[in-house]
Amino acid sequence: MAGLLSRLGRKQKKTVRAVVVVAAGSATRMEGIDKVLTPLADVPVLVRTLRVFQNCDEIDEIVVVTREDLLVEVSQLCKAFALDKVSKVVVGGKERIHSVLCGLREVRQDAELIAIQDGARPFLTQEVLGEVLEKAEATGAAAPAIPVTDTIKRVENGLAVETPDRSSLFAVQTPQVFEAGLIRAAVEKAVEEGVALTDDCAAVERLGMKVSLTQGSRENIKITTPLDLFLGEAILDARDGRVL
Ligand SMILES: Nc1ccn([C@@H]2O[C@H](COP(=O)(O)OP(=O)(O)OP(=O)(O)O)[C@@H](O)[C@H]2O)c(=O)n1
Protein backbone atom coordinates (compact mmCIF):
# COMPACT_ATOMS: atom_id res chain seq x y z
CA MET A 1 0.00 0.00 0.00
CA ALA A 2 2.79 2.38 0.97
CA GLY A 3 4.53 1.53 -2.34
CA LEU A 4 1.36 2.21 -4.33
CA LEU A 5 0.79 5.56 -2.59
CA SER A 6 4.39 6.54 -3.21
CA ARG A 7 4.09 5.58 -6.91
CA LEU A 8 0.86 7.58 -7.21
CA GLY A 9 2.55 10.51 -5.47
CA ARG A 10 5.41 10.33 -7.94
CA LYS A 11 3.00 10.18 -10.90
CA GLN A 12 1.13 13.24 -9.71
CA LYS A 13 4.28 15.30 -9.21
CA LYS A 14 3.76 18.44 -11.27
CA THR A 15 6.59 20.03 -13.27
CA VAL A 16 7.54 23.37 -11.70
CA ARG A 17 7.58 26.06 -14.37
CA ALA A 18 8.91 29.60 -13.96
CA VAL A 19 9.14 32.59 -16.27
CA VAL A 20 11.70 35.38 -16.39
CA VAL A 21 10.18 38.52 -17.92
CA VAL A 22 12.89 40.90 -19.08
CA ALA A 23 11.87 44.55 -19.04
CA ALA A 24 15.11 46.35 -18.26
CA GLY A 25 15.83 47.84 -21.68
CA SER A 26 16.17 51.52 -22.47
CA ALA A 27 13.80 51.57 -25.48
CA THR A 28 16.17 53.58 -27.67
CA ARG A 29 14.08 52.83 -30.80
CA MET A 30 10.92 54.27 -29.18
CA GLU A 31 11.95 57.93 -29.55
CA GLY A 32 11.69 58.75 -25.86
CA ILE A 33 8.61 56.65 -24.98
CA ASP A 34 9.12 54.24 -22.06
CA LYS A 35 7.53 51.29 -23.84
CA VAL A 36 7.05 48.82 -21.01
CA LEU A 37 5.12 51.31 -18.88
CA THR A 38 3.13 52.82 -21.75
CA PRO A 39 -0.59 52.13 -21.31
CA LEU A 40 -2.45 50.29 -24.05
CA ALA A 41 -6.20 50.76 -23.45
CA ASP A 42 -5.33 51.89 -19.90
CA VAL A 43 -3.19 48.87 -18.98
CA PRO A 44 0.63 49.18 -19.12
CA VAL A 45 2.36 47.00 -21.73
CA LEU A 46 4.34 45.14 -19.05
CA VAL A 47 1.20 44.37 -17.01
CA ARG A 48 -0.47 42.96 -20.14
CA THR A 49 2.55 40.71 -20.66
CA LEU A 50 2.60 39.56 -17.03
CA ARG A 51 -1.15 38.83 -17.01
CA VAL A 52 -0.75 36.14 -19.66
CA PHE A 53 1.53 34.20 -17.29
CA GLN A 54 -0.51 35.06 -14.19
CA ASN A 55 -3.55 33.54 -15.95
CA CYS A 56 -1.74 30.39 -17.06
CA ASP A 57 -2.24 27.46 -14.64
CA GLU A 58 1.00 25.88 -15.86
CA ILE A 59 3.13 28.76 -14.56
CA ASP A 60 4.16 28.72 -10.90
CA GLU A 61 6.49 31.70 -10.58
CA ILE A 62 7.22 34.97 -12.38
CA VAL A 63 10.51 36.86 -11.94
CA VAL A 64 10.45 40.38 -13.38
CA VAL A 65 13.68 42.10 -14.43
CA THR A 66 13.59 45.87 -14.66
CA ARG A 67 15.78 48.98 -14.65
CA GLU A 68 16.95 50.32 -11.30
CA ASP A 69 15.01 53.58 -11.78
CA LEU A 70 11.77 51.63 -12.35
CA LEU A 71 12.17 49.10 -9.54
CA VAL A 72 9.67 50.74 -7.17
CA GLU A 73 7.14 51.59 -9.89
CA VAL A 74 7.19 48.09 -11.38
CA SER A 75 6.87 46.48 -7.92
CA GLN A 76 3.89 48.74 -7.18
CA LEU A 77 2.26 47.84 -10.50
CA CYS A 78 2.57 44.12 -9.71
CA LYS A 79 0.75 44.72 -6.42
CA ALA A 80 -1.86 47.06 -7.89
CA PHE A 81 -2.76 44.55 -10.62
CA ALA A 82 -2.74 41.60 -8.16
CA LEU A 83 -0.01 39.73 -10.02
CA ASP A 84 0.63 37.41 -7.11
CA LYS A 85 2.75 34.90 -9.05
CA VAL A 86 5.47 37.59 -9.23
CA SER A 87 7.93 36.44 -6.56
CA LYS A 88 10.70 38.95 -7.26
CA VAL A 89 11.34 42.19 -9.12
CA VAL A 90 15.07 42.58 -9.74
CA VAL A 91 17.44 44.91 -11.55
CA GLY A 92 18.77 43.89 -14.99
CA GLY A 93 22.00 44.50 -16.86
CA LYS A 94 23.53 46.33 -19.80
CA GLU A 95 22.45 43.98 -22.61
CA ARG A 96 19.33 41.80 -22.79
CA ILE A 97 21.39 38.64 -22.11
CA HIS A 98 22.72 40.20 -18.86
CA SER A 99 19.15 40.93 -17.78
CA VAL A 100 18.20 37.33 -18.57
CA LEU A 101 21.05 36.11 -16.36
CA CYS A 102 19.98 38.44 -13.50
CA GLY A 103 16.50 36.91 -13.72
CA LEU A 104 17.67 33.30 -13.99
CA ARG A 105 19.69 33.69 -10.80
CA GLU A 106 16.50 34.58 -8.90
CA VAL A 107 14.29 31.74 -10.18
CA ARG A 108 13.31 29.17 -7.57
CA GLN A 109 15.80 26.32 -7.45
CA ASP A 110 13.20 23.57 -7.95
CA ALA A 111 12.00 25.02 -11.30
CA GLU A 112 12.40 22.38 -14.00
CA LEU A 113 11.31 24.47 -16.99
CA ILE A 114 12.12 28.16 -17.42
CA ALA A 115 10.47 30.43 -19.97
CA ILE A 116 12.10 33.71 -20.97
CA GLN A 117 9.74 36.41 -22.16
CA ASP A 118 10.18 39.95 -23.49
CA GLY A 119 8.30 42.39 -21.27
CA ALA A 120 7.58 44.28 -24.49
CA ARG A 121 5.51 41.41 -26.04
CA PRO A 122 2.04 41.94 -24.55
CA PHE A 123 -0.09 40.02 -27.10
CA LEU A 124 1.05 36.48 -26.39
CA THR A 125 -1.95 34.11 -26.28
CA GLN A 126 -2.56 31.12 -23.99
CA GLU A 127 -2.59 28.96 -27.12
CA VAL A 128 0.93 29.95 -28.23
CA LEU A 129 2.17 29.72 -24.63
CA GLY A 130 0.62 26.31 -24.03
CA GLU A 131 2.10 24.83 -27.19
CA VAL A 132 5.64 26.06 -26.51
CA LEU A 133 5.53 24.86 -22.87
CA GLU A 134 4.43 21.41 -23.99
CA LYS A 135 7.12 21.19 -26.68
CA ALA A 136 9.87 22.32 -24.32
CA GLU A 137 8.79 19.76 -21.76
CA ALA A 138 9.13 17.06 -24.42
CA THR A 139 12.36 18.24 -26.07
CA GLY A 140 14.21 20.50 -23.60
CA ALA A 141 14.13 23.68 -25.69
CA ALA A 142 11.40 25.35 -27.75
CA ALA A 143 10.35 28.74 -29.09
CA PRO A 144 7.42 30.08 -31.15
CA ALA A 145 8.23 31.31 -34.65
CA ILE A 146 6.52 32.50 -37.83
CA PRO A 147 7.70 32.22 -41.45
CA VAL A 148 9.17 35.49 -42.76
CA THR A 149 7.06 37.20 -45.41
CA ASP A 150 9.68 39.56 -46.88
CA THR A 151 12.66 38.44 -48.90
CA ILE A 152 15.76 38.71 -46.69
CA LYS A 153 19.12 39.92 -48.03
CA ARG A 154 22.54 39.51 -46.50
CA VAL A 155 24.23 42.85 -46.93
CA GLU A 156 27.85 43.98 -46.99
CA ASN A 157 28.81 47.64 -47.34
CA GLY A 158 25.30 48.53 -48.43
CA LEU A 159 25.26 45.88 -51.18
CA ALA A 160 23.10 42.77 -51.29
CA VAL A 161 25.51 39.85 -51.40
CA GLU A 162 23.17 36.92 -50.80
CA THR A 163 19.47 36.03 -50.88
CA PRO A 164 18.88 33.08 -48.52
CA ASP A 165 16.08 30.68 -49.45
CA ARG A 166 13.03 32.21 -47.77
CA SER A 167 11.34 28.88 -47.17
CA SER A 168 13.93 28.13 -44.48
CA LEU A 169 13.69 31.51 -42.70
CA PHE A 170 11.54 32.07 -39.61
CA ALA A 171 11.17 35.02 -37.22
CA VAL A 172 11.47 33.74 -33.67
CA GLN A 173 9.38 35.15 -30.84
CA THR A 174 9.13 34.74 -27.08
CA PRO A 175 8.51 32.98 -24.74
CA GLN A 176 11.53 30.79 -25.35
CA VAL A 177 11.29 27.83 -22.99
CA PHE A 178 14.04 25.53 -21.76
CA GLU A 179 14.95 22.81 -19.33
CA ALA A 180 16.27 24.83 -16.36
CA GLY A 181 19.80 23.42 -16.15
CA LEU A 182 20.31 23.87 -19.88
CA ILE A 183 19.37 27.55 -20.04
CA ARG A 184 21.25 28.42 -16.85
CA ALA A 185 24.45 26.83 -18.26
CA ALA A 186 23.97 28.32 -21.74
CA VAL A 187 23.40 31.89 -20.56
CA GLU A 188 26.19 31.78 -17.94
CA LYS A 189 28.60 30.61 -20.68
CA ALA A 190 27.48 33.23 -23.22
CA VAL A 191 27.91 36.04 -20.68
CA GLU A 192 31.26 34.71 -19.49
CA GLU A 193 32.51 34.58 -23.10
CA GLY A 194 31.07 38.02 -23.91
CA VAL A 195 29.29 36.91 -27.09
CA ALA A 196 26.64 39.19 -28.55
CA LEU A 197 23.34 37.29 -28.83
CA THR A 198 19.91 38.67 -29.69
CA ASP A 199 17.88 35.78 -28.29
CA ASP A 200 18.11 32.97 -25.76
CA CYS A 201 17.81 30.11 -28.23
CA ALA A 202 21.15 31.24 -29.69
CA ALA A 203 22.82 30.64 -26.30
CA VAL A 204 21.53 27.06 -26.37
CA GLU A 205 22.37 26.52 -30.07
CA ARG A 206 25.98 27.50 -29.26
CA LEU A 207 26.14 24.41 -27.03
CA GLY A 208 25.24 22.25 -30.02
CA MET A 209 21.72 21.65 -28.70
CA LYS A 210 18.61 21.69 -30.89
CA VAL A 211 15.72 24.10 -30.33
CA SER A 212 12.26 23.03 -31.54
CA LEU A 213 10.05 25.67 -33.13
CA THR A 214 6.33 25.89 -32.46
CA GLN A 215 3.58 27.90 -34.12
CA GLY A 216 3.99 31.60 -33.27
CA SER A 217 1.44 34.29 -33.99
CA ARG A 218 1.55 37.41 -36.18
CA GLU A 219 -0.12 39.22 -33.27
CA ASN A 220 2.68 38.31 -30.86
CA ILE A 221 4.59 41.47 -31.79
CA LYS A 222 7.38 43.10 -29.80
CA ILE A 223 6.74 46.77 -29.15
CA THR A 224 9.93 48.18 -30.67
CA THR A 225 9.11 51.42 -32.51
CA PRO A 226 6.30 53.99 -31.92
CA LEU A 227 4.36 52.50 -34.86
CA ASP A 228 3.99 49.26 -32.87
CA LEU A 229 1.81 51.11 -30.34
CA PHE A 230 -0.72 51.88 -33.11
CA LEU A 231 -0.52 48.27 -34.22
CA GLY A 232 -1.06 47.24 -30.59
CA GLU A 233 -4.23 49.35 -30.31
CA ALA A 234 -5.51 47.71 -33.51
CA ILE A 235 -4.79 44.22 -32.15
CA LEU A 236 -6.71 45.08 -28.96
CA ASP A 237 -9.62 46.47 -30.99
CA ALA A 238 -9.74 43.30 -33.06
CA ARG A 239 -9.83 41.24 -29.84
CA ASP A 240 -12.74 43.37 -28.67
CA GLY A 241 -11.57 43.36 -25.06
CA ARG A 242 -11.26 39.57 -24.93
CA VAL A 243 -8.25 38.13 -23.08
CA LEU A 244 -6.80 35.38 -25.29
N1 LIG B 1 19.53 45.46 -21.16
C1 LIG B 1 18.32 45.02 -21.52
C2 LIG B 1 17.84 45.18 -22.85
C3 LIG B 1 16.56 44.71 -23.15
N2 LIG B 1 15.80 44.15 -22.19
C4 LIG B 1 14.43 43.73 -22.49
O1 LIG B 1 14.41 42.82 -23.56
C5 LIG B 1 13.20 42.94 -24.30
C6 LIG B 1 13.49 43.02 -25.80
O2 LIG B 1 14.41 44.07 -26.03
P1 LIG B 1 14.17 45.35 -26.93
O3 LIG B 1 12.86 45.31 -27.59
O4 LIG B 1 15.39 45.55 -27.75
O5 LIG B 1 14.06 46.50 -25.83
P2 LIG B 1 15.04 47.69 -25.57
O6 LIG B 1 16.43 47.21 -25.38
O7 LIG B 1 14.41 48.44 -24.44
O8 LIG B 1 14.88 48.53 -26.92
P3 LIG B 1 16.03 49.20 -27.81
O9 LIG B 1 16.83 48.05 -28.37
O10 LIG B 1 15.25 49.97 -28.83
O11 LIG B 1 16.83 50.08 -26.89
C7 LIG B 1 12.48 44.18 -23.79
O12 LIG B 1 11.35 43.78 -23.04
C8 LIG B 1 13.53 44.88 -22.97
O13 LIG B 1 13.00 45.62 -21.87
C9 LIG B 1 16.29 43.99 -20.91
O14 LIG B 1 15.60 43.46 -20.05
N3 LIG B 1 17.55 44.43 -20.60
Ligand SMILES: C[C@](O)(CO)[C@H](O)COP(=O)(O)O
Ligand atom coordinates in the same frame (compact mmCIF):
# COMPACT_ATOMS: atom_id res chain seq x y z
C1 LIG C 1 14.30 37.73 -28.18
C2 LIG C 1 13.66 38.38 -29.39
O1 LIG C 1 12.44 39.00 -29.04
C3 LIG C 1 13.31 37.28 -30.40
O2 LIG C 1 12.74 37.81 -31.50
C4 LIG C 1 14.52 39.42 -30.05
O3 LIG C 1 15.63 38.82 -30.64
C5 LIG C 1 14.93 40.53 -29.11
O4 LIG C 1 15.71 41.46 -29.84
P1 LIG C 1 15.91 42.94 -29.32
O5 LIG C 1 16.81 43.61 -30.29
O6 LIG C 1 16.48 42.84 -27.95
O7 LIG C 1 14.56 43.56 -29.36
